[in-house]
Amino acid sequence: MTPVEYSPASQAIVKAFEAVPEENQSASYWSNDEVEPVRAEIKDHYILEQLYHCVYCARQIVTANKALWDAEHVISRSKASRFMFTPRNLAVSCRDCNNAKGDKEIRSNPKRKSFPDGSGHYLIVHPHYDTYADHIRWFGDICAPLSEKGTETLVVCNLTRFTAKLLGIKGIISDPSFDEQVGQLIKAKSKLEALSRIAAITVYVENIPQK
Numbered sequence: 001m002t003p004v005e006y007s008p009a010s011q012a013i014v015k016a017f018e019a020v021p022e023e024n025q026s027a028s029y030w031s032n033d034e035v036e037p038v039r040a041e042i043k044d045h046y047i048l049e050q051l052y053h054c055v056y057c058a059r060q061i062v063t064a065n066k067a068l069w070d071a072e073h074v075i076s077r078s079k080a081s082r083f084m085f086t087p088r089n090l091a092v093s094c095r096d097c098n099n100a101k102g103d104k105e106i107r108s109n110p111k112r113k114s115f116p117d118g119s120g121h122y123l124i125v126h127p128h129y130d131t132y133a134d135h136i137r138w139f140g141d142i143c144a145p146l147s148e149k150g151t152e153t154l155v156v157c158n159l160t161r162f163t164a165k166l167l168g169i170k171g172i173i174s175d176p177s178f179d180e181q182v183g184q185l186i187k188a189k190s191k192l193e194a195l196s197r198i199a200a201i202t203v204y205v206e207n208i209p210q211k
């Protein structure tokens with residue numbers, strides 16, 4: 001994915017922020033009115049760059065209406081405001097993934113000072129450093145993680161919500177044993193094996209306490 005390149009006007013705003021000593025950089029600066037053109041530039045760029053797909057759930061939202069997209073900070077602003085405008089820390093996501101992810105820690109070494117500029121620094125699938133299809137595969141509304149990063153992304157962004165909706169379950173499924181069972185279903189080599197996996201998942205799901 002090509003990172004955003006700021007216009008001269010946006011660059012000036014970004015540079016002014018990055019010149020502030022780190023301890024005085026506020027995560028809420030992002031929401032200031034003067035930052036609006038920068039936010040718009042970021043969204044416009046990544047909506048097109050991602051071909052209208054959310055970086056986490058891969059769902060397509062065919063609109064360039066910025067109100068329907070969230071600017072996504074892979075490393076959240078509250079965890080490291082110094083990366084607020086770092087192009088490779090930015091993408092767009094759907095609102096549900098962004099809300100689920102919140103300000104969870106997704107770095108393998110949160111103490112690192114400089115920007116983590118490679119796949120190995122992240123616990124989840126990174127929109128700039130990873131190939132999504134290597135880590136997550138979708139079968140309709142069932143998410144099959146193909147790697148540890150895939151599993152972590154599934155949990156962090158609550159990607160089982162689609163399955164939950166499909167199955168009519170209220171609440172959140174995000175426990176390793178459910179993921180494991182879904183993974184086993186995907187790997188089933190025969191119809192009989194698949195049916196027995198489905199039966200096992202059904203029993204498991206029916207035993208999830210309703211909220």
Ligand SMILES: [Zn+2]
Pocket residue numbers: 054055056057058059093094095096097098
């Ligand atoms: Zn999403």
